[in-house]
Amino acid sequence: MKLLSYQYNNSINVGLLTPNGVISIESLRKYTDKELNGSLETLIEEKQFPIIKQIFEKNESSFGESDYLNYADLHILPPVSRPEKIICVGLNYLDHVSEGPDMDVPEEPVLFSKFNNALAADGEDIPKPLDGEQIDYECELVIIMGETAQDVSEEEALDYVFGYTIGNDLSVRDLQFRSGQWLLGKTPDKFAPIGPVVVTSDSINPNQLNISTKRNGRIVQQSNTDKMIFNCAKIISYVSKYMTLKPGDLIFTGTPEGVILGYDEGEQEWLDSGDEIQIAIEGIGTLTNRII
Template structure:
């Protein structure tokens, strides 16, 4: 099952991605005389197993489709946690040592963007970079959870692009948060896949820029697997439903290229992030 959100009258509404298009969950439920969650936040709040029970009938022979623009797969959260330097080969290409523990920074809700959105690159900076990432969505409060139980707290997975402004990130004493939370700098999508349908430890992940492959790896190259990340974060503070965790990027980002081969993102470029079992997130730049 692939869940999406789309814009209806300025508010996010729940949909289902199918081969025929996006099903308007509320409209299809009305047609069938049943009730379903209105948006992703309501879906996340349901007890385990209840969402599948409610939504599966909507996929039998859907009639109510929508062409409305997609919204970010999760909205209404200010908590976007990001893990830096979390792939072995990425650390190697950057010439940096393996960190002893997950390295945390944040983005904020203004950075969220949807599949298909155009993200503005302000002219103050020039070194704009892409980072393909597996993003997990927390489904229930998690505090001091064990690694063995950590994945039970995940609601689902989506694709993410941790956009970065490298000439700001490494200037002014090091500006990780400021350089990574410009408006639209956390595209997520195109859909959210329920946690039980994927193994986050063994997923192919890649990115292309204007159709050229830049990153190609597997989540098995993570230094800290998702279960360890969740356990570590929950030891320090409570993770809440709807929290997003960007889990790091593999090798192939422009920051890791030799100086004479760097080609930073510019207006008119487009990036696609593809993760096995989820799909492809497309972002253009203006």
């Protein structure tokens, strides 16, 4: 199933995206005596999804046209807005490693972080930072944790996932490589757009999904998640050995080849005002943002 966070009539809600439109979680309350309102984070933390899924599937035939909202009428929000952690994996596709400057194939996942200030929604404009010029795109599959995970095995790791969404690990390369730490170039305001929806883990295989980026309508990245050096289960297991993953935490799983950084220096055309980036992942949808 696909879930999304949105604002409509000055109210923030969570909804189910269906072929007929969006059903708000709040509208399902009449079919149960359980509390269903709240943010997607609350839904995850309180394990409400099985109830929501059961209610919707049982009563779907009862919904009329007026029960559905038009997706185009909604102001889409980041699926989650206050994760405790935003963890990112670098150099996780072999061809991406080879296009970088003097990068070795990692023997373990390369981890860095972003902060909540970097979150942005589908359709939201991304402002250029005051300092730094070399803005780059990075299409990524993003894991949304559903359970507290501490030192979990690879075999069990995917059981702790709530779902998956699309992310753009926007980067300012001249800030990223200003020092030995990547943080400065990774977490300017709105430099981690995610969405537009979350596909729940029971309805998607994260290990074999086509993933691509378009810059102003032209394909610049195209790959499949089966080309990851470390798959989602390996990443979760590895991270959970060193820090406890919490419900709602986000993990950006790395980008394939085709980033601007990988071009020869004379051919690098960094993102600038007016550039539109569309990231598509099979089974999830398309995330679109514009640089201003």
